Amino acid sequence: xxxxxxxxxxxxxxxxxxxxxxxxxxxxxxxxxxxxxxxxxxxxxxxxxxxxxxxxxxxxxxxxxxxxxxxxxxxxxxxxxxxxxxxxxxxxxxxxxxxxxxxxxxxxxx
Numbered sequence: 178x179x180x181x182x183x184x185x186x187x188x189x190x191x192x193x194x195x196x197x198x199x200x201x202x203x204x205x206x207x208x209x210x211x212x213x214x215x216x217x218x219x220x221x222x223x224x225x226x227x228x229x230x231x232x233x234x235x236x237x238x239x240x241x242x243x244x245x246x247x248x249x250x251x252x253x254x255x256x257x258x259x260x261x262x263x264x265x266x267x268x269x270x271x272x273x274x275x276x277x278x279x280x281x282x283x284x285x286x287x
Contacts, residue, residue, distance in 0.1 A: 189224050191234065196242050197259045198233035201226035207272040212265070221265065247282070271273045
């Protein structure tokens with residue numbers, strides 16, 4: 178969060194638009210906490226963005242982002258095969274899938 182008094186939700190919407198070209202009609206907070214307690218003070222929020230609609234914002238000058246759509250099964254395989262090696266991404270994928278299953282928005286695999 179780098180825009181002064183910006184709320185967490187406003188930051189999420191801004192970052193979502195900058196990095197994916199979408200915003201969300203609904204944000205669900207999945208988790209918040211320190212990334213490396215006892216070592217650093219970086220604090221992270223995990224949100225699930227629902228009901229997306231296009232609203233692109235220009236990316237930061239130092240960011241080169243490529244977006245891609247994958248299913249939860251594909252993301253799980255990417256985690257298992259070390260194509261996704263970022264712990265924050267892996268945790269976010271697992272929490273989002275779990276929330277969707279618990280709320281009846283995603284059926285379990287047959």
